[in-house]
Amino acid sequence: xxxxxxxxxxxxxxxxxxxxxxxxxxxxxxxxxxxxxxxxxxxxxxxxxxxxxxxxxxxxxxxxxxxxxxxxxxxxxxxxxxxxxxxxxxxxxxxxxxxxxxxxxxxxxxxxxxxxxxxxxxxxxxxxxxxxxxxxxxxxxxxxxxxxxxxxxxxxxxxxxxxxxxxxxxxxxxxxxxxxxxxxxxxxxxxxxxxxxxxxxxxxxxxxxxxxxxxxxxxxxxxxxxxxxxxxxxxxxxxxxxxxxxxxxxxxxxxxxxxxxxxxxxxxxxxxxxxxxxxxxxxxxxxxxxxxxxxxxxxxxxxxxxxxxx
Numbered sequence: 306x307x308x309x310x311x312x313x314x315x316x317x318x319x320x321x322x323x324x325x326x327x328x329x330x331x332x333x334x335x336x337x338x339x340x341x342x343x344x345x346x347x348x349x350x351x352x353x354x355x356x357x358x359x360x361x362x363x364x365x366x367x368x369x370x371x372x373x374x375x376x377x378x379x380x381x382x383x384x385x386x387x388x389x390x391x392x393x394x395x396x397x398x399x400x401x402x403x404x405x406x407x408x409x410x411x412x413x414x415x416x417x418x419x420x421x422x423x424x425x426x427x428x429x430x431x432x433x434x435x436x437x438x439x440x441x442x443x444x445x446x447x448x449x450x451x452x453x454x455x456x457x458x459x460x461x462x463x464x465x466x467x468x469x470x471x472x473x474x475x476x477x478x479x480x481x482x483x484x485x486x487x488x489x490x491x492x493x494x495x496x497x498x499x500x501x502x503x504x505x506x507x508x509x510x511x512x513x514x515x516x517x518x519x520x521x522x523x524x525x526x527x528x529x530x531x532x533x534x535x536x537x538x539x540x541x542x543x544x545x546x547x548x549x550x551x552x553x554x555x556x557x558x559x560x561x562x563x564x565x566x567x568x569x570x571x572x573x574x575x576x577x578x579x580x581x582x583x584x585x586x587x588x589x590x591x592x593x594x595x596x597x598x599x600x601x602x603x604x605x606x607x608x609x610x611x612x613x614x615x
Contacts, residue, residue, distance in 0.1 A: 307359070307360040308357060308358070308359055308360070308371075309325050309329075309331075309357070309358060309360060309368075310325065310326075310355065310356070310357050310358075310374075311323040311324050311325040311326070311329075311331065311355070311356065311358065312324055312353065312354070312355050312356075312397075312530075313350055313351065313352050313353065313354045313355075313356060313530075314330075314352060314529065314530040315352065315527060315528070315529040315530065316348070316350065316351065316352050316527055316528050316529075317527045318348070318527070319334060320332050320333070320334050321333050321334065321350055321356075321370065322529075323356060323358055323368070323370075329366075330366065331358060331360065331366050331367060331368045332366060332367050332368070333356070333358045333367065333368040333369060333370045334369065334370065335349065335350070335369075335370050336369050336370075345389060345390045345391060346381070346384075346390060346391045346392060346393055347384045347386070347387060347390050347391070347392050348392060348393050349373070349393075350370065350373060350393075351379060351393035351394065351395050351396045351528070352395050352396070352528040352529065352530050352540050352542075353379075353395045353396040353397040353398055353485065353487075353530065353540060354373055354374070354376065354396045354397065355373070355374040355397065356370045356371075356372065356373050356374065357370070357371050357372040357374075358370050358371060359371055376396045376397055377397050378396070378397065378398065378427035378428075378429055379393055379394075379395065379396040379397070379427065380393075380394040380395050380396075380398070380401060380423055380424065380427075380429070380487060380489075381393050381394060381423065381551050381552060382394060382423065382545065382547075382548050382549055382550075382551055383547075383548075383549025383550065383551040384549075385546075385547060385549075388549075391551040391552065394487065394489065394528070394542055394545075395487045395528065395540045395542065397485065398429060398485050398486065398487045398540065399429075399430070399484040399485045399486065400429060400430040400431065400432060400480075400484055400485075400486050400487075401420075401424050401429050401430070401431050401432070401486065401487040401489065402431070402432040402433075402434055402480070402481075402486050402487065402488050402489070403417065403420050403421075403431065403432070403433055403434065403489055403490055404434045404436050404488065404489070404490035404494040404495060404496050404499065405417060405433060405434065405435055405436070405490060405494060406435070406436050406437050406491075406493075406494045406495070407435070407437075407441060407445045407448060407449065408437075408440065408441075408445070409437060409440065409493065410491055410492075410493050410494070412490065412491055412494065414452075414599045414602075414603060415602075415603050415606055416491070416548055417433065417456075417603075418599075418600060418603035418604075418607075419548045419549075419550055419603070419607065420489065420548055421461065421561075422550060422553065422558070422561040422562070422607065423548070423550065423553075425560075425561035425562075425563070426552070426553055426561055431461050432461065432462045432463070432464070432480055433452075433456055433461055433462070433463045433464075434463075434464055434466055434473075434477070434499070435449050435452075435453075435463065435464070435465045435466065436465075436466045436467070436468070436494055436495040436499065437466075437467065437468075437494075437495060438465040438466060438467045438470075438472055438473075439467040439469055439470045439472065440467075449465065455597045455599070455600065459563045459564060460563060462480065464476045464477065464480070466495075466499060468495060468498045468499060468501075468502050471502060474502060474503070477499070477503060478503065478534075481503070481533065481534075481537055481539060482534065482537055483535070483536045483537055484537065484538075485530075485538045485539075485540070486538070486539050486540065487539075487540045487542065488500070488539050488540060488541050488542065489542050489545060490544065490545070491544050491545060491546065492543070492544025492546070493544065494544070496541055496542075496544075497509040497510065497541065500531065500533070500539060500541060503533055503539075504531070504533045507531060507533075509541070527543065528540060528541070528542045528543065529541055550607055550610075553607075555578070555608055556576065558604065558607055558608065559579060559587070559604065562600065562604060564590070564595075564596050564597075564600065565579065565587050565596070565604070568586040568587055568590065571586035572584065572585050572586045572587065573585070578608070579604070580605070580608070587601075
């Protein structure tokens with residue numbers, strides 16, 4: 306039985322598409338129970354994982370996954386169905402890009418901040434893509450300018466895009482070039498449309514927003530990695546409705562807010578939770594408007610373990 310190593314480029318839940326360095330593609334599955342890394346997850350393998358496979362049938366291009374290589378990083382969220390389990394979104398990425406919209410459907414600031422915290426946990430660079438810019442009125446554009454000011458001051462690159470106007474196309478190409486990028490966001494924010502703008506021949510299916518609830522209609526069913534240029538890959542994922550923080554304890558949460566991390570050691574108490582303790586450096590910066598109130602409210606919601614659908 307032949308053996309080979311490749312990267313998982315598509316996950317359908319039970320079968321995985323694995324591409325080797327030579328460009329060969331195999332459909333592979335796990336045999337029986339597979340447990341590694343002591344992670345309590347609903348999916349042991351994510352797109353981006355490097356795996357070893359035994360080729361069971363070269364004629365039909367199928368195989369069995371026998372091992373998962375050590376991950377340099379991963380993005381994980383709390384499982385929607387098993388609260389004590391996580392769900393891997395992607396592994397071994399160079400950066401993440403969150404597609405957000407101010408309407409049709411609106412992306413909450415809490416959702417944005419939870420995503421950024423998940424990236425910070427593995428020091429994964431993050432980009433915010435404000436999509437559907439052509440649909441915004443002047444008030445919405447002022448809101449985007451305000452949000453850009455907040456997030457760019459924290460080191461997150463922000464760009465505005467419009468698929469219909471091809472706005473932001475060159476900036477997107479430059480950001481994605483020669484990297485493996487996770488593309489994420491709610492259903493309906495335009496992830497597939499953005500990929501179609503970048504690589505028209507992909508011809509990914511898109512759907513209109515539900516008029517009843519202004520919620521996105523799922524068009525991406527499974528996570529999949531696409532090659533969009535030389536050494537340039539994008540992992541498109543199904544729309545995320547909720548993004549529960551996983552594997553991050555309350556005592557370390559503030560470390561993943563850059564503006565709070567910069568104040569480490571400046572509070573009166575070393576175990577300050579930045580809620581109602583005296584002489585708290587974070588609360589002082591908040592009162593002086595040097596920390597955005599929206600960011601601090603996101604921090605409190607994560608401390609309280611609230612969901613972020615509002």
